[in-house]
Amino acid sequence: MSFPTTTPGPGRGPPPTIARAAAKVKGFTRRGDVIKCGVPMDLEILVENVLNAVTAGITIGCIYGLMCIGLGLIFGIMRIVNFAQGELLMLGMFASFYLVTGGKVLSFLGPYWGPFIGAICAAPLVFCGGALLHKFLISRVSGLRTAGSLDEGHFGQLIVTLGISLILQNGGQIVFGSTPVAVRTPLSAEAFLVGPVYGGATVFLNKAKLIAFFVAILVAIVLYLTLEYTRLGKALRAAADNPTAATYMGIEVDRAYRIAFGLGAGITAVAGGLMATYISFGPFVGFDYVIIMYSGVVLGGMGSILGAFWGGLTVGFVQQFSALILPPQLQNAAIFVVFLMIVLLRPQGLFGRSAERA
């Protein structure tokens, strides 16, 4: 597979205009005295960068939000510590990749619609994978079996999901190879230009990210309505919240758990499929996002689906803004620092109820 020479591959750096702006910002931050001088040209670039960080923060943040909802179901509500959530994201990316670019199952949909339909189609695949994982492995260390045990089975969950994570990462390397791939769409190299808004500042809206953003919001809303208003959703929430009580109310808890876990996996997979349209990825990609997901869920407050979404959005914002001042290698470090600050300063989350009782 080779890209047409005119279209830079996804994740290969911003379009030249942004690169130019970024280069100037670098000088700007290095010199540091520009603010005092008030050079209009640099101010314009600053505004442009901030505006672009805001739009990127919103679009990427909403995709992160969707990703966090998946973990929010599993960790926030079911209280299963799932280390392998990042690998479920990775599976979503590869599912989408094989449907669209690699296996060409959906290639008849064309390069514009295909990737996004592919992302949604990743959900049922990973849903089944997640449900099977739960049935054979995770159910043995969670739910009714461990309710009321010494540490509610967290020890076992951490270990088993760590094992799953290791198998999926390294097995992924065997099956998928370690060369990074991407779901090909010309949209990832195209942008809507908005502006000039403020004295010549232009906002770039990457088309792939923008469509991914709309799909993410749509999926999040559908999931929210399902969980909130349907019988299935109520049963899932009840079973996850208090398995023992749910059993007494005639809910088939094991099945509900399986579905809830599968849903959590599937939702994260959709987010993965969407991200696959604008980044390149390999089998180890999941790890970069595990901490983002946990940050989002903890930030949003455990047990709240909407909270998880807002948490993910916030993390997306932090990441995009840190890109303004930090070198690229340190952006991930920044997220870890933010995560540590969140759990240390406010473990109950910004929007949520108390996470742990004394």
Next chain:
Amino acid sequence: MRYGTGSNLRRNLIALAVVSVAYLVLTIFVKNSYYQLILTLVPVWALFGVSWNILSGYGGQLSFGHASFFGIGAYTVTLAVVYWGLSPWLGIPLGMVLGGIAAVLIGTPTFRLRGHYFALSMLAYPLAILYVLQYLGFQEVSIPMHRDNPVAFMEFSEPRVYTLIAVCLLATGVVVSVIIENSRFGLALLAIRQNELAAEAAGINARQWKMRSLIVSGMMAAVAGGFYARVLLVVTPDSVFGMLVSAQAVVVTLFGGVASVWGPLIGAAILVPLAETLQAELGTYLPGIQGVVYGIAIIAIMLVSPDGLFWTIRDRWFRRRTTPPIPVVAVTAAPVRAAAMHTGAPLLQVEKLSRAFGGLKAVSEVSFSIAEGEILGIIGPNGAGKTTLFNVLNGVLPADEGSARLGGQPMLGRKTFEVCRMGVGRTFQVVRSFPRLPVLDNVIVGAYGAGLSDRDAIAAAVRALHQVGLQAQSGVDAGQLTNKQLRLMELARALAGGPRLLLLDETLAGLGREECDSVLTVLADLRRHGMTICIIEHTMHAMMRLADRFVVLDHGRVLASGLPRDVVEDTSVIEAYLGKKWLARQNA
């Protein structure tokens, strides 16, 4: 050393010597340099596992970020050679010191968290360090050779010398671990793992012990990392701070046997050669096979034998020997306090104590006092704030307002273990035991909490067991006791610290009539010896016989207080709590 651990200690040290020598003899016969390297790496990873085991195995503080310390050791040794020309002989101790400092820096904020929050936060540290090192440009640093003076720079042409050093380091680590396991340090960690609140209420400073275990653990991990860097001669952020490194410690320990000295050794001896061989044989066709094997190994071990091979083998083939006999200690009667029955100055003076949860005033302006040698019964409907009152008094919850003094000393604002050390023993509504420890150890925790020496702690524990009549069960694991025995054991644990005041929360709950009577006899006995008791209880017939005075709580407020007979005839108490039928039955 704790009681009964002398023989255990000796057995472990002999086994260690035998295993070390056998291992070194084995290395003599291995000629292939790749296998020699594996033989050197097994003790290194075992040492790393031992270090993880001290924090996460004994103490139960699950850490997924032990690579922080491993990596700090590795980078310290490497950078010290590169920039200062400092020999690894000195670099490894330096890394050890830095590992200890890192443990303090990491532990201070992170021990505020518990359970999976702690585990997740620990994960973030090595990854943050990893990215910073990449940014600083230390992607790949190699240790330069010093051909002029090789031995001074830990350079040997004979690879078996490295194995020898590794075995020595591991042996030292095992000795440290054995000593911890058999001392009050280990008992405190085991108690914290099984029930942190109970350990605190028994006077154990959980945070301090956890911090100590992290420091020891961090130093040991840094040594392992430092030597690893010396053996491999090159470090990258991923190879020493990466996820797989942290996982290695978890995997070898869990596989071999968690909270056992030998677990990490067994795990490393099986898994490291297995994974390395697979990587060497199949790595070219199946990259990452090592990770897959580790993943399968830990899932399988978690499902088949969740505590690890060591425990499964021991439980199956080496039945636990008969319970050790209770130590011969002259059982003296508890010191009889000056029986200032009902007349002396109040021992506990509570004034206008309040505690709210959001809008709910759980305890509201509660005042009462307890005289020395008195039994005060606290009664009231469910949700009246009785347990919250106890939680505030012994420092589990902070008070909003008011004061409480024990013998004139302020109690509020102190931590739970500090309140315990002031002389306040506490039992819980739902028994909080250390289920996997024998009864005697459960009770000794209380004696250690009071700061007694090993000898005195055993004496105090044995005496407390005699007081409650559990001496026959001293060797049984607490998890096998009946409800009544558990209640008595909890009482004994509180007594072992030599308290001045006992706070008993529904000690009779769930007991049958006869069991109830026998516990009452124990309590009456304690009172005869001058103990002051404050008891929450719903069993009114028992309370009428036991208590000298009642305090009735309702909706967080004191509804009535006074002599039992007066209180139960108070109409407001009958309406709020007892009900008219009760009075009718009493009068009938």
